Amino acid sequence: MRRGRQMAREYRLKPTVEIAEGVTLDKPGIYEWAITYPDGLIRRYVGKYTRRSRSMREYRANVERILDLRPYRKASPKGFRHVxxxxxxxxTEGRSIILMILENALPEDLNRREQALIRERGATLNGTGAPTGLSQRFLA
Structure with missing residues (x-):
């Protein structure tokens, strides 16, 4: 007997997705996560992708692992990045999260463009960073 089609999972990470004019998801590029904090501050993380699904699927899976208190990986159970x-x-707190696809770049230019945009956009969530009081509960 064939199993029925399963319903799509309801994910807790539900960003607003914006794609800059002229950018296509079919080519490698640079993305930015922008998170709004209770004091109105917006902190950013800039990353690169070669496959269009990476920026959403992998982050969504890692957020689900954190919220379900599951390990990052068997070999590195606490290996979640700051972002x-x-x-x-x-x-968890229902704050604004925006995933912005910023630009396309040639594969050989991805690292250079990522580093330039980290500086230009003030991406304070790149790197290890000290956890905010809000995210400290997810360190254990």
Missing amino acids: HRELAAAA
């Missing part, structure tokens, strides 16, 4: 914890805290 994963911040996204989990924001999703």
Whole structure:
């Protein structure tokens, strides 16, 4: 007997997705997560992708692991990056999260463009960073 089609899972990370004019998801590019904090501050994380699903699927999976108290990986159970914890805290608290696809870049230019945009856009969530009080609960 064939199993019926399963319903899509309801994910807790539900960002607003914006794509800059002229950008296509079919080519490698640069994306930005922008998280709004209770004091109105917006903190950013800039990353690169070669496959269009990476920026959403992998972050969504990591946020779900954090919220379900599951390990990052067997070999590195606490290996979540700072941005994963911040996204989990924001999703839990219902704060604004925007995933912006900023630009396309040639594969050989991705690293250079990513680093330039981290500086230009003030991406304070890149790197390890000290956890905010909001995301500290996801460190254990």
